[in-house]
Amino acid sequence: MSTLDGSSHRDAGRPYLRYTPDVEVQQPDEAALTAEILDIMARSNHVAFERHRHAVRDAHAKSHGILTGELVISGGLPAYLQQGIFARPAVYPVVVRLSSAPGDIHSDTIPAPRGMAIKVLGVKGERLLPEDAGGNQDFLLVNIPVLSFGTIQAYRQLVDLLEKNARNPAFLQRALAGAARGIESAAEAIGLTPGATLRGLARDYAHLLGETYHSMAALRFGDHVAKISAAPSSANVRALVGKEVGPVDDGTMRNLVVEHFRTKGAEYQLRAQLCTDLAAMPVEDASVLWPDDLSPHQPIATLRFPPQDAYSPSRRVYGDDVLSFNPWHGIQEHRPLGSIMRVRIAAYERSSARRHMLNAQPRVEPTSIEQIPD
Ligand code: HEM
Numbered sequence: 001m002s003t004l005d006g007s008s009h010r011d012a013g014r015p016y017l018r019y020t021p022d023v024e025v026q027q028p029d030e031a032a033l034t035a036e037i038l039d040i041m042a043r044s045n046h047v048a049f050e051r052h053r054h055a056v057r058d059a060h061a062k063s064h065g066i067l068t069g070e071l072v073i074s075g076g077l078p079a080y081l082q083q084g085i086f087a088r089p090a091v092y093p094v095v096v097r098l099s100s101a102p103g104d105i106h107s108d109t110i111p112a113p114r115g116m117a118i119k120v121l122g123v124k125g126e127r128l129l130p131e132d133a134g135g136n137q138d139f140l141l142v143n144i145p146v147l148s149f150g151t152i153q154a155y156r157q158l159v160d161l162l163e164k165n166a167r168n169p170a171f172l173q174r175a176l177a178g179a180a181r182g183i184e185s186a187a188e189a190i191g192l193t194p195g196a197t198l199r200g201l202a203r204d205y206a207h208l209l210g211e212t213y214h215s216m217a218a219l220r221f222g223d224h225v226a227k228i229s230a231a232p233s234s235a236n237v238r239a240l241v242g243k244e245v246g247p248v249d250d251g252t253m254r255n256l257v258v259e260h261f262r263t264k265g266a267e268y269q270l271r272a273q274l275c276t277d278l279a280a281m282p283v284e285d286a287s288v289l290w291p292d293d294l295s296p297h298q299p300i301a302t303l304r305f306p307p308q309d310a311y312s313p314s315r316r317v318y319g320d321d322v323l324s325f326n327p328w329h330g331i332q333e334h335r336p337l338g339s340i341m342r343v344r345i346a347a348y349e350r351s352s353a354r355r356h357m358l359n360a361q362p363r364v365e366p367t368s369i370e371q372i373p374d
Pocket of ligand 1: 217
């Protein structure tokens with residue numbers, strides 16, 4: 001039975017769901033679906049490898065910037081937000097990789113969701129995976145608040161679609177973009193019925209530094225359950241919110257990031273949206289948008305980046321070929337929740353292991369920010 005906690009004064013009237021293991025419910029055929037998803041992703045990845053003769057990630061293959069900075073957790077958070085690594089004021093070094101979602105390297109002229117993967121170095125706490133000896137906490141975010149294919153069953157359909165269209169990415173992404181806008185012929189062309197499940201899968205040409213990035217699925221937030229997001233907060237990136245860029249060519253997104261950080265820094269506010277009602281804010285279906293009016297996104301920390309060379313050759317190689325971001329790199333207090341998160345345990349390990357093996361690279365979990373090259 002889940003219990004409710006309405007302890008501190010600021011959340012009076014807004015009782016936050018208390019985390020218990022039974023907020024998660026095993027879905028039918030999870031093991032078999034996981035194996036199928038992994039097989040399909042491996043086949044698609046092989047196609048990409050043969051083309052490049054270099055291994056790329058099964059997802060988010062193309063990077064646009066590798067940033068170093070810090071995560072600042074200030075004092076004075078309300079008690080219910082003092083959870084996990086946010087329990088105490090602290091400043092942690094971070095490394096962040098900005099990316100596009102497909103598992104292959106496409107031109108930026110093809111619309112795609114963008115990723116912001118954050119690695120917080122040197123956190124304390126009981127690790128989620130015994131084999132993850134590192135001291136880091138990763139948060140993987142995408143610039144869409146929900147995952148259109150938000151259950152393991154739906155995700156199985158998505159990877160099928162991605163595999164069938166691996167050789168024609170422009171067609172697939174444009175069809176998905178059309179379908180997302182409710183154009184029936186576009187959806188039918190790829191054998192789907194347009195609807196909510198497709199909403200947001202394809203994005204156009206928004207400036208990626210003005211976007212808000214979301215965990216899409218839920219995670220444990222100490223005593224509670226939350227979705228995490230990062231929103232532009234310094235004036236220079238707030239000015240980029242909703243800004244369409246163009247004309248777009250193969251490398252536009254990287255060029256925007258490099259150009260910005262050549263002379264300027266940036267700040268993003270990290271926020272938690274706490275679950276108040278498991279029926280309206282489900283854990284097992286990441287395609288459901290958690291309504292803001294049931295629970296707002298509340299600030300928990302600041303991500304701060306100084307000006308830097310965001311895509312030097314050594315940064316790119318380290319970020320793309322050496323680093324691995326993984327939602328299961330972290331502590332029990334931030335356990336990823338729901339079937340879409342459980343399937344990621346094996347998916348990230350498999351993708352990272354194969355990538356490092358094929359590129360003959362060491363699998364290194366950084367222990368100090370000095371390990372990230374300039
Ligand atoms: C909640 C939904 C999800 C979010 C927010 C998310 C986000 C991300 C991000 C930001 C990256 C890039 C990491 C980097 O820069 O290294 C990534 C990579 C990846 N994602 Fe996801 N993802 C989600 C769901 C999934 C699912 C369901 C799967 C597979 C079943 C998956 C498989 C992968 C794989 C294999 C990689 C590459 C790992 C590597 O080679 O290091 N993701 N994801």
